[in-house]
Amino acid sequence: MGRADARRAQARESRQAAKKGGIRGFFTWKKLLGTFFGIVLLGMGAFLALYLYVPVPAPNAMAERQSNVYQYSDGTVLARSNNGVNRQIVDLAQVPKQVQHAFVAAENKTFYKDQGVDFKGTTRALFNTLSGKGKQGGSTITQQYVKNYYLTQDPTVSRKLRELVISLKVDQQQSKEQILAGYINTAYYGRGASGIQAAAQAYYGIDAEDLNVSQGAYLASVLQAPSQYDWSTATDTSKRLVEERWAYTLRNMVEMGWLEESERARQKFPEPQKPKPAQGMEGQTGYLVEAVNKELDKQGISAEDREAGGWTFTLTVDKKHQRQLEKSVEKELESQLDREGNKTDATVQAGATSVDPKTGKVLAMYGGEDYVKHYVNNATRQDYQPASTFKPLVLAAALENEAKTQNGSLIGLNTVYDGTSKRPVVGSDTPFNPQNEDDRSYGPISVQKAMNSSVNSVFAQMIVDVTPAATKKTALAVGVPDKEFPERPAVSLGTMNASTWDMAGVYATLDNHGRKVTPHILQSAEHRARTVKPEAPKQQQVISRASADTVTSSLTGVVQSGSGRAASTSAYQAAGKTGTSEENKSAWFAGYTPELTTVVALFGEADGGRRQVSLTGTANSGRANGGGFPARIWADYTLGALGGGSDATFDLQDVERGEVPAPPTPSVAPSQEPTPSEKPTPSDTPSRTPSEKPTETPPSPSLPPTSSPPPVTPPTKTPTPELPPLPGEGDGQPGERPGGGGAQGE
Template sequence: MGRADARRAQAQEARRAAKSGGIRRLFTWKKLLGTFFGMILLGMGAFGALYLYVDVPAPNALAERQSNVYQYSDGTLLARSNSGVNRQIVDLAQVPKEVQHAFVAAENKTFYKDDGIDLKGTTRGLINTLSGKGKQGGSTITQQYVKNYYLTQDPTISRKLQELVISLKVDQKQSKGQILAGYINTAYYGRGASGIQAAAQAYYGIDAKDLNVSQGAYLASLLQAPSQYDWATATDTGKRLVKDRWAYTLKNMVEMDWLSEAERAKQEFPVPDKPKPAKGMEGQTGYLVEAVNKELDKQGISAEDREAGGWTFTLTVDKKRQQQLEKSVEKELESKLDREGSKVDATVQAGATSVDPKTGKVVALYGGEDYVKHYISNATRQDYQPASTFKPLVLAAALENESKTQDGSLIGLNTVYDGTSKRPVVGSDTPFSPQNEDDRSYGPISVQKAMNSSVNSVFAQMIVDVTPAATKRTALALGVPDKNFPERPAVTLGTMNASTWDMAGVYATLDNHGRKVTPHILQSAEHRDRTVKPEAPKREQAISRASADTVTSALTGVVKSGSGSAANTSAYRAAGKTGTSEENKSAWFAGYTPELTTVVALFGEGDGGRKQVSLTGTANSGRANGGGFPARIWADYTLGALGGGSDARFDLQDVERGEVPAPPTPSKTPSEEPTPSEKPSPSEKPSETPSETPSETPTTPSAPPTITPPTTPPTSPELPPQPGESDGQPGERPGGGGLLGE
């Protein structure tokens, strides 16, 4: 190497040395530490500013959204409203303590001691976010609650920083119990279930309050990966992982002294139930929910209130009786129809309402074949005529008003009228001469027998004797709606409009000795923020007990030896009335026992509900009268609803305006003697015995039998009802009847 090269090398070495010394002078330990602490101070200052800047926001809309729960009277689930979120928020007190501990053990063992954040986990989460690995675990329960309740699920740095600040503030402002409740109520568990209550139902078919520690540990384990850990759909790997996490959760509970070693050893993995479709509006559910919603509107709980969710609506409906009513309609009607192959059968619609006559509670309701196929509720629709189920109300009005016949005699069960078919009424400005069923003339006939056989001409004259206006007043007092209610003699044949719901209230009032019964289906409405108690229906005396009991006595005869004989049985005591409207467009049976009032109706519906059509030919059985399908449905349902029968008797204290003596007590051996609760009261009637015409023998000498003078001579003498001739007999001739069926 020459001298020149040596000089250049020395110069380069000198420059390197100078540069190295400059870097060392620039990055001394003091300067590095100063920079580090400066950055820390800068970060703390920035975080402090962020802490002051970021407030705890209002909850996000999704976090507070809940479904409304509709349940039977016994608390079992009927339906959940479709609000987009399957959630029902529950208080922490409703979650067993060991289940609460399972969530803490699975997610955040230091939850009860920490300040709401995990700096190590949060830092790891930020690094993973920056490196593109997505959101990672490590957050505390408080942080997860804040993310679910106040923020979003977006894996961004800004959201993570907000989460950190808000978590600190929430931990200072809220108790650990509030935070834990918020967490378990907002978390998503899979199967469409948000919140622990929905999850308990989705996986185990029980309420959160009934979860045990193993089930709680499984639900807590689910939160790490809901779709992967759902036992019903999990792969073998998923099942192994969720079992490991379940065991990890229980192990942590032992470590935290929340579970003893002995208790842990007893735990078995709780395999969840198979997934079930969400409860929808199919079948009768939609009709029941619709009926409740209508009542909620009247109670001040509007559609807007319901839209917010979080309500639990308890119905008065008895689950077993509801199921029985559905079975009875299927057995006695639907199984016999050919809806696909018969044009007549395709038009048949059934409806029914069953009421407790003492309280007015609707215990069962049948709205139609299927709510999703037929949205009009046949139980509450008011576009059909109740037909001859109105005739007992004409009698009630006559008794209530102490009305007299044209010759001045008081009207009672033994009053004799002219039963000639097409007989013109006497004493009316409006001409009316209705035809009897099958155009049959009965001649002189008592009111009791006229009720048994639903003789149109008798009740046409009776309403004239009472006056249509007075009859309307009584009918409205009993519960018939003031809708299309003409004050003319023809109204005696039920030519106004009413629903099975309406008529169930009317007949329940008769059953309740004239004390008004208003059907209602809402038992309670509860929300976390408020509870609404339904306004109690008025229970005033609609008509006198004497009038109501006399009508009941008459209607027992209809069941025992008249058009309602399909409902006659020794299993219970019953009163009822058949009805078939003009041109056979509807057929009814309204009846009651001392414990239950039920009205069943068939409607002929064509053109998508825009047209009323005849029921004649239903199931190839000729004329569909009230004593046929409706009475048979009523009888089958009532037998099942009463648990196979009942010994209860009608307590009829005043029939034909006189006291009725107690029936003779049959001799019994001591072992057969009834208990005091089973013994009949002294006021029970002879009409409860198997007598064919229980009310035709006057109990008082109040009025001798009278005959309203006919304007035309009778065409035939009174004859006993024959099968196939009086309305409602199963063997009735196809197509029989005149302008009005009965």
Template sequence: MGRADARRAQGREARRAKGGGIRRLFTWRKIVGTFFGLCLLGMGALAALYLYVDVPEANAQAQKQSNVYKYSDGTLLARSNSEVNREIVDLGVVPKSVQHAFVAAENKSFYRDQGVDLKGTVRGLFNTLSGKGKQGGSTITQQYVKNYYLTQDQTVTRKLKELVISLKVDQRTEKDDILAGYLNTVYYGRGASGIQAAAQAYYGVDAKDLDTSQGAYLAALLQAPSQYDWANATPTGKKLVKERWAYTLDNMVGEGWLDKAERDRMTFPVPKSPKAAPGMEGQTGYLVEAANDEMKRQGVTEEMLDAGGWTITLNIDKKRQKQLEKSVDRQLENQLDRKNNKVDATVQAGATSVDPKTGKVVALYGGVGATEHWYNNATRQDYQPASTFKPLVLASALENESTTQDGDLIGLNTVYDGTSKRPVVGSDTPFAPQNEDDISYDSPTVQRAMDKSINSVFAQMVVDVTPAAVKKTALAMGVPDKNFPERPAITLGTMNASTWDMAGVYATLDNHGKKVTPTIVKSAENRDRTMRPVDGVGGQAISRASADTVTKALTEVVDIGSGHEANTSAYDAAGKTGTSENNKAAWFAAYTPELTTVVALYGESPKEGGGQVSLTGTANSGRANGGGFPAKIWADYTLGALGGGSDAAFDLRGVERGETAVTETPSEEPTPSETPSETPSEEPTPSETPSETPSEEPTPSETPSETPTSTPSGTPSTTQDPGDGGAEPPGERPGADTPLGQ
């Protein structure tokens, strides 16, 4: 054997020796022994924990604190109920099928298990340690223990205690008693703890009268009470809760608790609309709801709020709040006959008032009263803002230095074609809305188009700027609906928004283009945590020059245009009116240098389920346009809120192309088009003078307009699309609430 062979032999011997050492170190006997040793160690630890942890007294839920809400000056606004909204009922009162629905939804093996789900608990512990948050899988017994004996904290210690106590409770307590405790302690949303309160909150019946289908909904609801509440659930939330409702019933069939044929006949039981809790009458309930909603947006969960102990100070100015309520009563409610007039019975008012320098919501009007009309009219987003959107089209044109079809830079002096029902030029989507009262205007400037809310001008302008650019500007300024289409009809405000949203948009203009986000919570604290308030003012959404130019245009709207009802020498004001198609909504959005306020009226059917209806005939006054009741409410409130007036003046700097000539009566007054438009029943009566104060109701035609009745000399610098009341061809229907002029 050579030296090379010897070296190879020695290497093999070394490797065998090393491998033998590893095998001696990790033998199967040692591995198995280690495993069983760890198991014994774990069992010993659990046994020690079992002996150490005893079943405690009931937690502090029965000693729950109230939440205290205060005005900005620290005076008391409201106190939530100091006791939990709960009425304990015996399990025998709850129908057996409803009991089974909860078991089928939450824990099918409840009647067979030992009170714990080890796999689910281990998964929950792992997610807690890894920071992944909550994880389902707890049994009904574990949930009962958590609700009745422990807290909602997601900690390893609490999960281990829950495991041990659940084992002991299952051994010492009958299953029916555990189920009764669970049904009576779990939180269902709408402030309802326990099945009796939930039955009343969602279906207006006692627990004993719940049917199987209703019980299955309440059981499905427990997975996400806020998300699955049908009254305010998103389309996704509604889809998910219906799927869980079906899952619950299918599990009941699988367990033999429900006949398959009976299950197939069941339909989803839509719950009733929510009602405010006692003590939340008048505007109080709306203010509390808005504050709670803002806290939830900041990460405070519904469970945290329900636990109580919060001291929440609002930005609401007590004097201005009372003034807003008085102004609505004086200028609107005192004019209505809600009992005997069917139209008056449909009128809903909403308003939001904001300090433009801080974003603080200083006053809010949510409706006739939270115990009478639960939905908050100040924050609801199911109506269109109509022509209050037009200033944003101008802002986008200025911001993007857009030009007309002829290449002229768009500014306040730019001349457009004001012909009613004039088809827009340069758009792939045909659009030809009519002007208010089908009036055509002879070569109006952009300033005059804003004064009179001429639809045809702004329809063409949005094409000149491009719908995509206008939408980008609108979103930057605070318009909430990111899904509104990028088509010419957006100039008529065909997206949805609330007075809260539009107050933020107009406050942004008021604040020289700095983004203003309305915020109602000044501070929120409890013993365990503090909520960080929203910063109401951000960076530049649009340039100061663009914002100030729009403000300059809007001052004339108040001085001599559609918003003249708000004109007074007591303060400087800028604003815009808006009325949606068929008078379903009427808006006035305006501001002074110190205060931004948006007021809206909505036509809402008083029948179950609501629905949008026309405001025409409100207080027997014909059409209810933005320049009417909303402008009067705004003026009355603003005068009082400013202490009778203010010397503050708009500080307009760097106004772009905003030096308008002195407004004069046009040499040729606007004349009605020769071809009558296809107008709805709400067309204005001859007694109204649209040339001076056009109302804002849109009455879009179904087909593109014919050739304009009059054509300004030369090619118009921009083609227009009829604004508030404009007609639109088949391909460009903005929706049921297309704004009509003003």
């Protein structure tokens, strides 16, 4: 081989050696190991930087948002205001221990020992996310809590990395009990329920504290796939899967020592109840919630506080009383109305308030036909006149002030007045000569009989004798609102504005022997961070017991033999007063028994409440007076609310200047009352005409009693009529007009 060949061979060998040496030199084990540790150190540094950089954020708004619960006095739920989410956070101590363990057994058996993360599961989830397989499980309870409470549900790499870091920090900063509580209170269980309390209600109709281990295991199982595992909608396959998940949870509890094998063997799969519609504001619910919210404002719990949620508001409302009131309105009024085919019926609105006369607690309230159809609360609205339900307060003022008639006689139940219709009042700077019902004149008539028949001319003169200013003072003291309260003779006919709520307080004060009763509907307001229990309104003696009891005595006569006879029954003792405002725009019955005070009213309204219209023609029954629909509603409700009757009697003491009338034999029981079409009305069947009035007219507006008052005797239940029934006796309420006349009332 020549030199040239030798040189070429040597060059070729050199190139090959250089090539082999370069590759081997680059992939040496030392370099590979160094690179690996470099990457690990770089990753650790990056994770450390991430750990230092990523803080534990504030909770997301939806995680802390809760619903408010409104409940009856017995604790049953009336309504929930969702505020965008159905959740009520409960303390972990309120969840049975075995139910707590069921969640841990289902989701994360090592929860009490781990550091808050599952690196293997998280790595798998990251890989699946990067490979496009979507959201995957495998997270610890801590990680799921962090995702629900601090982050979002987005299946992104950045969110998963943040979840990992925050979970480590949360595990260091919070106890396992805090984390578990946060988890079960933020998780979504299906059926619109977020948190274990809402889930317990949605699936089993009970509170979280009442869950048993099987129910807890089901709720823990359903978290894996809420829509798929909801028993009411699950396919056969899904039912099999959730039963297997439930059994798996119980087996894990046995394995962890949280459940005895013998107890596990006794467990049966707890099928949940069928889903129920969310409780909304329909019917009477919205009116009750609205009334509570107004009271909450006065207690310092603002709309902003309520918006944050988490409150449990307990009402004073008795569920049985409330249901009875609704039934009575339906039976005695709504079932007889043709709201679609009768223009008058379409304008009729009913309102009612019933209170405990000893405490002022609102036991039942009727706000209208349906809150979602008629937003104005007819129980609390103050835009109608209470009419002749005010007349008892004129008498109360006369008694309180020891007022005298124009001829100097003390005013009492036996005082005789001139009951001539359209008789001008004497002693007033403001002329007033009101017309009585049907323009009927009574001639000389006692205050008791004038109250029974609601004689306008008598009470117009009486308020002049007392003075409107003194009457107003008494009226405000017992609870009439100081709103458009003119100090003129016409106010004797109730020309100010008031609500059934207001008048229930007024009549409860009379029922309570003159001690002020203030209606209230909030029993308590409880929150995890704050509890409000309103103090019961103080009951001061605003009028004397003698005055209050004398008025009660008078009002028993109205029920027994006067315009309120539709409320009369032998099942209970009652006192009450009817009222019909000018032009028949409202009709009232305010009455009470020794145990219950209730005011019922009808209102005629049109144009969404912007215009008041006449009730005449309601259910084709002529004039709608207080002794008709309102009294019948009152009677039916009272009989039901009292459980069919009561032996309680009015404890009347010191009745002033007048006898307690002996109760007559009750007319018919409320259930036997004729229908509106059968009942006589004042306008079409008067038993006496003006021509039948006594011809003798007294020389003065009032006459002294013809004899000294007989001894005071309480009402009995073996009555004899004081007067023959007079279907035409009603509740006149003309307005005050120039010249003194007015449209006749009830």
